[in-house]
Amino acid sequence: MQDTLAIAPDVRADIEARLASAASEDGVRLLMAVESGSRAWGFPSPDSDYDVRTLYVRPRRDYLALKPVRDVVERPIVDDIDLNGCDIRKALGLMLKHNAVLSEWLESPIRYIVDDPVVEQLADLASRHFSPRGYALHYASLGRSSVDRWLGPNGEIAVKRYFYALRPALSVRALRLDPSRRPPMSMVPLMQAADLDGVLVDQVDELIAQKAKTNEAGNTIRLPDIERLVIGELERAGEVPERTDKANFADEAEALFLELVEKE
Template identity: 40%
Template sequence: MQDAVVAEIRSRLEQLARRERVTIAFAIESGSRAWGFPSPDSDYDCRFVFVRPLAETYTLFPARDVLEEPLTEVFDINGWELSKAIRLLLKGNAVILEWLNSPHAYGEVPGFRDAMLALAGQVGDRNLIGRHYYYLCREHVGRCFRDPETTALKKLFYLLRPLFAVQWLDAHPDAVYPPMNFHALRAGIDIPAAVTDEIDTLLARKAETRELGEGRIPPVLASYALQAYDRAGHWRRAVAVDQERQVLADRFWREWTERLAPSGLAVRPARAD
């Protein structure tokens, strides 16, 4: 994390908050830097959750629930409105959980992340979260094994991370969600030594080179990934969100919206769609 880049991201977030008239509840680094396997040329994936003024929140014509900065080779900055983040949490989308657990914060309202993590422990459904990671596995299995002789090798990490997540959930039946960090996931499951050696070799290369390039998936990794993916098929099942969880989530949304909403602002004109 380069100090100059971090300072620039914080400056851009401050400008965005003023321009859009929002409060940023928290902003963190996501992507490979937070997951634990960056490359020298990894961009910065800043993610945030924001709250609009009450007049723009309690309306029949709400503004967009996503905000973003123009994408560049260095900066990828975007965020969700709080209601969107909570609805996706209820549906088992693990992205917001990863944001909440990121080790790199650009800024946050004191107490907010802890409060939302506590909510996640109450309303998060491990079955839905496991399902999220299973289908992420399926997506990356398709990408990596479309042509296993000429796969972009860095994509293997985007397959292994959700694969380790479902294995971690299998190994920790009382947990609601797995760690976001790749190394913490590895530490919490049993992985054959030969597989560990291959992963360590690729990690070392990825940390030193700008591009791993294309090549054949190491056979020991290919065999392990496909067998583990087959065993994870039970995560396709999901359960519906019960009413009690919706009530808790709605209560949290109302409380923090009222606490964080910018005040003294005029109503944004409705769009003529």
């Protein structure tokens, strides 16, 4: 199978230049910059966007200002590059709400800059305090929304629609099997964590190969085994246990934030 995670050198250079420009223009320091969409998930199409997501910190004075500064950095999509960023304070607030999106950014296999040391601390904090049930319900909601949009007007189904439901379903399954670990972001390690049998692995591999050859709107045949897996796992999200030990999560997040900002 081809390397679906590879980023062409010229595209990477363009993204790195845009990141440096955005950081300078908005007066922020980037802590990490990763790919967050289908390229990082391991099933891109030839015309897939580059979904670049950043985590950043502002100078200390900005957090003390009377007028709140924006907690996002956004740029228009140009040449299929979609660049957006999130302030560390907002990111920590989302983490405290057990938001699985930040977890995925932390796990992304495609990095555009060298991670700041605080990123490792964030990943450790998330791993020790995330709510398996909260993540499972998040993924189940995403999956059900995608299932509702599976079929096109003529009864066809786009390859990407399968994936947008399959990845959340596998995340629920991985959490059921091992609620102590945040689900992997990319499809191959996620299939391993979900302990799929060989037949299903072969079908998913074939879907990945199909998507790599067609555009985002490309269709495929119906796959009953995949559909049963998806619908069955999404219905079992409630079986994933809650994390019972929530002590010190907010205190640790607050301490990490203050330590980082005091250095700026």
